[in-house]
Amino acid sequence: MKVAVCKEPKKPLVFEEWEVPDIGDGEVLIKVHYCGVCHSDVHIADGDWADWVTYPTVPGHEVAGVAVKVGKNVTWIKEGDKVGMPWIYSSCEVCDYCVEGDEPLCPNHEITGITKQGGYAEYMKAPGRFVTKIPDDLDLAHSAPLFCAGVTVYSALKHLNVKPGETVVVHGIGGLGHLAVQYAKAMGARVVAVSHSSEKEEISRQIGADHFIDSSKTDPAEEIKKLGGADVILTTVFRTEAIQPLLDGLAPRGRLSVVGAAQEPLHVAPFDLITKRIILTGSAVGGRKLLRETLQFSADFGIKPMIEVHPFEKVNEVLDRVRSGKVKIRAVLKMT
Template identity: 40%
Template sequence: MKAMVLHSTGNIDSRPLKYEDIPIPEISDGEVLIKVHACGVCRSQLHTIEGEWGAPMRLPLVVGHEIAGEVVKTGRRVSNLKIGDRVGLQPTYNTCNSCEYCLTGRENLCDRIERTGGHVDGGYAEYVKGVEQHTYLIPGNLSYQKAAPLFCPGATAYRAVCMAEPAPYKTMAVFGVGGVGHMAVQFARLHGARTVAVDRSKKKLELAERFGAVPVEYGDTEKLARLGIDDSIVFAPSDEVIAMARNATKKGGRIVIGVEGNVLDFDFRKEQRIMGCLVGTRNDVNNVLKLASEGRIGAEVAEYRLEEANEVLAKMKKGELVGRAVLVP
């Protein structure tokens, strides 16, 4: 099969992903083989490829963890999925089912978690394997391209917004309205919160405005103060943005951070609550799929060919992507 393979980490401009033929993954008991129809391009892959998060778990590696496709083969002891099913995978590839996190519905924090595109090869390829218990049926009215981003940005945004506890009488700010942020804006609006979108890019702010957000240009702290931000969500990977969000948020507010960054000069006097948000749980993913199939939220997607992955990631790095890019093999 064709895949975009990472052999060694390097700057994305040096095109570190190579378009190659590699063997189709072999499935074990409880696993299914999926023909990939779309795979979202996530910023976390940029960090892995450029070695920013340390050495990848293994090399060569196929990254990609928001995947939509079709079951083409089932392993033994697969009972609920069959050939032809339209399915998706999220960043969590497998969990232990027995640690305190798994037993309390927080399997995204599992002590023995395995990650798609980390422990096992991911979706920048024609085929990928999935574990039945972490493979999701895609509702019939959602295309593969629209469904793929629901598994990472969709579920992560959903989780972050729930953590920030929006309400119709509150104002919530989303800092960074890229792939995840543009979905967070939609979930905040669903909860009835007045939603404020903060970004550098005019195009991204226009998109957020279409989803009902009040646009604020990056750095316009006066406007943020006027709006009165109860709670904030940060999806822009920058210490500066985290600081801006904390300064803009009222005393007693919540700041949910879903990206790498440092919280500097913490002021206990404000009684703010700072929370991290990793990826969605199974429950989050299922809720997001349901909301999307009802037409209440949706990912804004742009399609690219699989072999364009390097260029797409380079665009993402420069902040030039609006919504979510998906690779189609």
């Protein structure tokens, strides 16, 4: 089988021919049909997480395909099922976080495409208990990005406890943000899209945003305040300096969650915390329960990512497109 390997950071991925993996008890062999390209894959390829990633590695954690072999004791998945694999490859399954379906908080989880072979390959094996079924109504190409981009923002909105009628600001209208707009709208919120690019206004309105704020031309917090303030701000942007000005737009009891892993600190005055009782938090991917919900919710409400599909052979060019911000919304590799 053909595999794209990141042999060392800052070098193009290399195609290799590997044996199709054998599966053991409890495992599933997935024929990968599509694999989404996430910004994390660029971090892996560029060595930004070199302390954490062991090279060589096969990236790819937005895997959508078909179960072609099912090991003994796998009852949940049958051969021929449409299935996928997310960032969380496996976890300890017995800590309190795992028992509550909050596997991203498990101290002993494995990561698809980092500590285990990911989906930049024609086949991958995975533990059956972490293989997730894809609802019939979703096609494989559009399902792939739901396994990271989708579950990340869906989980964040669930953790933020979005209620119908609330004003939800989605900051950054890219792969994650454009799904967040659709989920928040389907949850009954009034949705405000904030982007520093006026080009995103048309897309934002197409996918259901009630308002659009161009943060390159106006003070976004002032504009949000004119709309009555934000009950929820979900920011998908990676730059702290772009997030900081939004804090002032939070209404009393407002909640802000970050899903972009910026390193620089956010500043908040304790005075604002006590007088407005605002909450600042963050969220990363999602556990199996929320992943199932993400997929079913997307199927029920007809929510799809906007994707550009490229052949697997172009993986290095696609990583370049992601790196330079040329991908319009989300890129997906077609494996065969």
